[in-house]
Amino acid sequence: MQKAAAFRISAAESTGHLLALARLWGVDRRALAVRTRLHLPCYADAAGQVTYRDALAVVVSNAARLRRDQRAVRDLIPRREYALPDLEFRQVGEDADRVFGSMHYLRNARRGSLNFALVDKNTGTPLTLCSASPLEWKRVADQLLLQFGVPQESVWDLSRVYSFDGAPPNAVSYLLAQVRKYFQKRGDVELLTTAVDPNLGFTGSSYLASNWQQWMTVRARPYLYYKRKYMSIREMRASFPTIRSIDELCAADRNATRSWAELHDSLIFCCRIHGATERVRPEDQHRILR
Structure with missing residues (x-):
């Protein structure tokens, strides 16, 4: 059976903490949860462990980034719950x-x-x-x-x-x-x-x-990060047309890093x-x- 990292971050990734931080920052709870999980591997070791301090930094930085993104579509954000x-x-x-x-x-x-x-x-x-x-x-x-x-x-x-x-x-x-x-x-x-x-x-x-x-x-495939922000393979190929792989970009540019946990x-x-x-x-x- 395939093993994979759980990205344990103590209480910082719990639903309660994410919900509280989402309310504090006024951001979409589900979007914050996904973005947090996407960026945790950037800080995880090969066993998938992340320190509480790093995990909290990931949540806060993504909440701040998500709040800026929400402003661009603030006229489309629901003001109530729907059936x-x-x-x-x-x-x-x-x-x-x-x-x-x-x-x-x-x-x-x-x-x-x-x-x-x-x-x-x-x-x-x-x-x-x-x-x-x-x-x-x-x-x-x-x-x-x-x-x-x-x-x-x-x-x-x-x-x-x-x-x-x-x-x-x-x-x-x-x-x-x-x-x-x-x-x-x-x-x-x-x-x-x-x-x-x-x-x-x-x-x-x-x-x-x-x-x-x-x-x-x-x-x-390992997750790719550029300046600590997730970068998709499509983005990598558009931004670096001569680069053929994640490892090649990481070797060529110190701003690029990859996840190591499985x-x-x-x-x-x-x-x-x-x-x-x-x-x-x-x-x-x-x-x-x-």
């Missing part, structure tokens, strides 16, 4: 770009994406959003074709999902069901995929509630556009290497 009957499904544009660009831990959605949301029926303000684009991940695509017979050109990938604190608890699963209906009507897509990172506290429960199943896993594999969830999505037994799920 599902208050919301309707729509395809959205600029508002989604603003939310993903400021609030999502991976930032902007991919080029060529379609954005969907559950919005306030009266104001059109998005509460829960997702972004879908044609699947680009070649190794995942190759496994889908080999094991399930689904060609890459028939697969779209959900690369961004974000839900504000004011959204109802089952908003994500409801949004996913509506996105599936959209692609059923569209007619040119057979399968939806997404990657779930359990290191950030994600379990895939909203996907399981919406006809999705886990079909494979992908070996974790991480959990990413989970690849899939959803058939038509019919039920078959369950794949754990022993039949392939582990894809990076």
